[in-house]
Amino acid sequence: MYNFLIIESDERVLDLLTQGLGNEFDANIITEFDFDSVEQILNTESVDLVIVRNSFELNMRDIQAAKLLMNLVYDLEKGPPIIVLGEFEFVGQHFDSLPDRFRIEELYRTVIKVLEITPEQIQHFKLPDYVSLAIENFFLIDHAPCDFYIKIVSVDGERFLKRINSQESIDREVIEKYQNNRVRSFYVKKEDHPNLLNHLLQQSLEKIVKVGQSSKSIHEINSETYGISQNLIDAIGVTEHTIRLANASIASMVKSVRGSRNLKSMLEELLSNPSSYAYKRNYLISALCCELAPLMEWGSGDQLDLQIEKMTFFSFFHDIFIKEEQHLKIFSNQQVKELDLQTSELVLNHANKAASLIQSFPRTPGGVDLLIKQHHGTTSGVGFAQNFTTNISPMAIAFIVVEKYAYHILEMKSDDLLSSDKKMEIFNKLYAEFSLPSYRKIVESLEKISIS
DSSP states (O other), X not given: OOEEEEEOOOHHHHXXXXXXXXXXXXXXXXXXXXXXXXXXXXXXXXXXXXXXXXXXXXXXXXXXXXHHHHHHHHTSSSOOOEEEESOOOOTTSOOEEEOSSOOHHHHHHHHHHHHTOOHHHHHHHTSOSEEEEEGGGGTTOSBOSSOEEEEEEETTEEEEEEEEOTTOBOOHHHHHHHHHTTOOEEEEEGGGHHHHHHHHHHHHHXXXXXXXXXXXXXXXXXXXXXXHHHHXXXXXXXXXXXXXXXXXXXXXXXXXXHHOSOHHHHHHHHHHSOOOHHHHHHHHHHHHHHHHGGGTTSOXXXXXXXXXXXXXXXXXXXXXXXXXXXXXXXXXXXXXXXXXXXXXXXXXXXXXXXXXXXXXXXXOOTTHHHHHHTTTSOSSSSSOOSSOOSSSOHHHHHHHHHHHHHHHHHTSOGGGGGOHHHHHXXXXXXXXXXXXXXXXXXXXXXXXXXXX
């Protein structure tokens, strides 16, 4: 927690600054206007920032507050940064300043600049005292890095009860017991939240790296890390933690897809695995794109590898905000009308929302945000195309067809993989739905790929 010292005599201004800065930066605010007390505070307490009025009147005397502060700080071995409110000049001491009449947002921006506060820190400031994380995020960790709580709601209000102690060993079975008792989230204290995120990241990355030594299948581990990435991105947005975990998950998926012996064995393992529908679909789309890529005019060698990685990145993020299986099976605006208002807003806008998210990610494949925006056939990223057109990217066209093919495959039972009648039934549906030549070309190419 930051300690801010505000030197100001106007009580109304003090109240506004104390409340505003305290809420915005989760800061402890010390207020003072007597300079004997100011000197004592600076010498005995840890002060991260001083905000001082250039001058004010006190007991019929004009107090040159900023000048007095500069002289005090000059004698300190290492003084805190200073923001002066009002016009002021002083040689030999660095400070930032704002005009006499300033907006509170200007002060916030100056504080962020002076203290070099990151977006992640700002987000952390705004967290409640107890922060929730979906219980599925805890499946990959083997011990609690901090105390875990559950929330109890009664007529007397909310209470948080400790259920798992810091450093206590846990496994999937422990987490599933809570899940079976309808516990949807664990809570941690706000100050423990960064430590928990670091621990989740480290444990997840270790599981991805050591997947070959694990008794679990690669699909179980990749599915769990995809679910954690999805939950964390939805909960806390783009941060150092979510970037690293997403990139590691995508790299693992690319390696797995490229290392598959053949589509048939991969499909049998995928369909029989208890991993999430969202993961199965994204993995299958990536695998189909990997098989499709050499049949398209997407380059060769290193260029083709980059395109496959791009399609895997595309697949990983295109529906990152949609978690429910039934919502992932929606392909038309008519289906959306059957949803409640909040869910329909999410489904209609998920492509645009995901495209905006990707723009915050560093070093993303070129143009992938545009592909995500177009993956339901619209150029705006909102809703579903009533009729497919050719005014979107050729790669987006390929993705639209592949996604629908993946949907039909996942509706099959494992025993149906060898059925030529089932395969013919799927392709008849695809040919009926995709009549334009550029779409039909993708269907024809998929038909050449053997899954039996």
